[in-house]
Amino acid sequence: MAESASPSSNSPREDELADLIQRFVDSLAEYSDRLPFALDRQKLRSFTTLAALAITLVFAWKLLRAPADQQRRPRRRPTPSISSSTSRTRSGTRPSSDVFLSSGDSRAQDAVDQFFQPVKLTLEQLVRHKLCEGRKVTCQLLGVILQETTPEELQKHATVRSSVLEVLLEITKFCDVYLMERILDDESEEKVLSALSDAGVFTTGGLVKDKVLFCSTENGRISFVRQLEPDWHIDTNPEIIHQLARFIKYQLHISPNRVERAASNVFSSASLEQFFGGLGS
Structure with a gap:
């Protein structure tokens, strides 16, 4: 029986991110060797660690944000036929998301209209x-x-x-x-x-x-x-x-x-x- 994948195994995106960070650290180390003055390797390591952490946070934020944006986008559903929509209504199926969207738009419009009502002056x-x-x-x-x-x-x-x-x-x-x-x-x-x-x-x-x-x-x-x-x-x-x-x-x-x-x-x-x-x- 094939062994199941370990939950702790890294995804391809995480591997690419780790590789990118490692390349960044190595590049900084090589650049420090070319400087005309001595540079404390320990301080450089601390600096590169902070930089790597910042890059990691930025990438993590982008990775987490992308699925959320995709989830916010309304999915297009095929227009049901008259017979299928009738059968769904009779069977008690929940109303489509278009109904909720239109009601939400209506409430938003009402709020805007109420906000822009002329102020009654004395x-x-x-x-x-x-x-x-x-x-x-x-x-x-x-x-x-x-x-x-x-x-x-x-x-x-x-x-x-x-x-x-x-x-x-x-x-x-x-x-x-x-x-x-x-x-x-x-x-x-x-x-x-x-x-x-x-x-x-x-x-x-x-x-x-x-x-x-x-x-x-x-x-x-x-x-x-x-x-x-x-x-x-x-x-x-x-x-x-x-x-x-x-x-x-x-x-x-x-x-x-x-x-x-x-x-x-x-x-x-x-x-x-x-x-x-x-x-x-």
């Missing part, structure tokens, strides 16, 4: 981002803060838009805000101030009645803005926006209809609260 962060850290803001009242859109309507009533109140109060927390409007009589001024007071605009401390300015003409509003020199001006009148574009750093044109951008420093939105509704608005 209103304070949105206001600071949109205003580019501006510290002074002038804003028209009609059509922006108030529901009314003409001075004639203010002679009858004044109503603060509830949807804009939160944004306005947030702006007043870190900006010096001035509200302004053209009116036709003193009674309109009283109605506006009363509506702002009832809405709680003056209770936060960020806005006072002295910063609500009134004038009798549209040019008067332009004069107010030029004197105050704000970082932002908010208005519904395209002519005023155009005239102030050269003097004001940023402007926001409030218009229910989509308008062409008058200048690079002029933005547009359907409402003030929509402008601060998100970074993409």
